[in-house]
Amino acid sequence: MTELLAVITITLLAVISPGPDFAMVTRNSLLLSRRAGVLTAVGIGLGVLVHVAYTLLGLGLLIQQSLWLFNAIKLLGAAYLVYLGLKMLRSQPAQASAELPLAPLSDRAALRTGFLTNALNPKTTVFMVSLFLQVVQPQTPLAVQLGYGAFISLAHIAWFSLVGLCFSAGAVRSRLLAARHWIDRAFGGLLLGFGVVLALSGASR
DSSP, X not given: OHHHHHHHHHHHHHHHSXXXXXXXXHXXXXXXXXXXXXXXXXXXXXXXXXXXXXXXXXXXXXXXXXXXXXXXXXXXXXXXXXXXXXXXXXXXXTTTTTTSOOOOOOHHHHHHHHHHHHHTOHHHXXXXXXXXXXXXOTTSOHHHHHHHHHHHHHHHHHHHHHHHHHHTOHHHXXXXXXXXXXXXXXXXXXXXXXXXXXXXXXXXX
């Protein structure tokens, strides 16, 4: 019971902490649609399962102990965030793009964006490996550990779906869409900043 409460508490604190996942869901919900935001959240939850899988397979320990592998994951994640950030920073003012409305994301693209944002996020790698190595006991049955992994994934989906629903609400969205290019650039700057910080931290290890 103590282990379960620890997993739940640590997971909830990790999920609500700001990061690339939050920025991406908020951006897609606000500038695209509620559906895009929720599907991005589902993609994030699927990305979490990647971290759960390699941690339970024992590869998490290898990642923790291998400096070059961990830095490679960091740089790959940083490159993806920098790419997304630069893409958003190119957003044009509404006057210049009145005839070219923001292209909607397909369901698959929204899922893929959320999945890659989380699966390539070394913050989730560190969280998952630390949780299963330091909190979950070695003698905990595999079925229970799988249950923990499912809970962590569902917690991500639930929280970020809630974020998507809030930021896609009509009253909020209608007031902010007029400045959508500045919002896009702001989120682009955030993602670019996350990517640069990741790249620099990876190079300094």
